[in-house]
Amino acid sequence: MTTKPMKKRAEPSESAKARILAAAEPVFAEWGFDAATVRKISEAAGVPVALINYHFGSKEGLYRAIFETRAPTIMDQRIAGLRLARAEPDLDRRIDLVVKALIYPMFSLRGESPSADFGRIIVREMSDPQSEARGIFRDMFDPVADMLTAAIAECFPDWTVKEVHWAYHTMLGAMTILMTDNGRMARLSNGEVQSDDWEEAALHMCAILVAGLKHRDRSQTRGV
C-alpha cells in the first residue's frame, strides 16, 4: 500500500488563493497599498472578502505575499548576472555587466504583461515612508543591493564608499522612473518614447549609466 503524499489536493484549494494573489497585483499597482481595498481585490478575484483574511491573515499579509512570490525571481536573476560579471576579468567590461545585472531583471518585468504591475508596486513601496515599518525592502532587497555595491566597488578599486553608493543610487533611480511612468514619457515626447518598450529603455539607460560611471569627473567630488 503506497502512502500518498499528505499534501492536500493542490488544484482546487490553491486555485482560489492563487486567484486572489493574481487579482491583488494589478489592484495594488493601480491604487497603492492604502487606496487598494480588499473588496476591490475580492471582486476582481471573484471570491468573497472573507477569503482574503482566511488565506493571508490580513491585507498586509496579502501585500507581503506578493513580494514573497515575485522578489526571489528578480533577486536570483541579479545574482546570476553578478556571477557572470565576476567572471569577466577586464574591469572596463565588467562594470557594463554589473549595471545590466541590476537593470535587466527589473526591466524585463515591463515586458510580461502580468508582472508589469509588480514593478509599479515596488516603486510605490519604495516611495512610501511607511515601508520602513513594513521592512519588506530590508528583508528581501537589501542583501542583493549589498552584493551590487560590492561589485561596483570591485570595478573601481580607488573609489570611496560614498562614490560607490551614489553611483548605485543614481542607477537605481534611473531604473525606478521607468517602472513609475504612466504615460508621461510618451506625452512629453509626442509618442516617440514608449516606456513599456523595456528593451529600448535598457539600451539607452545602460549606455548613459555605464558611460557616467566610467567617465565621471571625480575631481568635483574629491573633497566631500
Next chain:
Amino acid sequence: MTTKPMKKRAEPSESAKARILAAAEPVFAEWGFDAATVRKISEAAGVPVALINYHFGSKEGLYRAIFETRAPTIMDQRIAGLRLARAEPDLDRRIDLVVKALIYPMFSLRGESPSADFGRIIVREMSDPQSEARGIFRDMFDPVADMLTAAIAECFPDWTVKEVHWAYHTMLGAMTILMTDNGRMARLSNGEVQSDDWEEAALHMCAILVAGLKHRDRSQTRGV
C-alpha cells in the same frame, strides 16, 4: 470719497488657511494622498475638520493648493537656470548647466526643513497612476520639462528625439530617488551616505549624469 479695495482683510482670515496648508504638507508627505486624512491634517493645524472644506473645497483641493504654492518657485528657478545655460556658447560646458538647472532647484528642497516634504509629495504623485487623472504634472511641470528636453537637444544636435528623451528621464529618475529615500541609503552604506545632504548628492549625481551624456556609447542605440 475714495473707494477702498474690496479685498477682505488678509491677515487674520488667511492665517487659518495658511496654517492648514502648512500642516497638510508633512501629512501628505508621510502618508500619501489616500492614507492622509483630513482629520490628521486638521488636528495638526489645530482647526476643526470642516474648515478644510470651507477653505479648499475638498481634500483634493487642498492637495492641489500645495502644488500651486510650491511648484512655481521650482519652475522659476529651472527657467532661470536654463537662461544661464543658453548664455554659455560652449556646448560641452552648457550641458553641465542644463543638468544642474534640472537638479539643483529640486535638491535644494531637501535642505530647507519645511519643504523637504514637498519633494516627497512630488515623488508619490509621480508614482501614482491616479495622478494622470488629477493632471497636476501636466499643468504645472510639463511645460518646463519641454524646455529642458529642448535644451538637451541643443547641446547634442545630432541626437535623435528618443536619445534626448531617454537622457532626460534617466536624469529625472536619478533625481527622483533622492526625494524618495527614507533612510535606506544610510542603511545600505552603514551611515556613510546621508540622503538629506543634498549638496553632496547633487555633486555626485551631476558628475555621473553629465559624464554619461557626454560619453554615452551611441552605437548601441543606433538601430532602435
Next chain:
DNA sequence: ACGGGTATTGAACAGCCGTTCAAGATTATT
C-alpha cells in the same frame, strides 16, 4: 459511507472616511 479537517460563504461588526449643515463668532461696510 462516514467522520474530520479544510475551504468557502454571506452577514455583521465597530470604526473611520470626506463632506455637509445650521448655528455662532468675528470682521467689514454702511
Next chain:
DNA sequence: AATAATCTTGAACGGCTGTTCAATACCCGT
C-alpha cells in the same frame, strides 16, 4: 450702531474600511 459678509465651530451624515463570526460546503483517508 446696525447690517452684511465672512470665518469658525461642533455635531451629524451616509458610505466605505478591514476584520470577524457562525454556518455551510467540500474533499480526503479510512
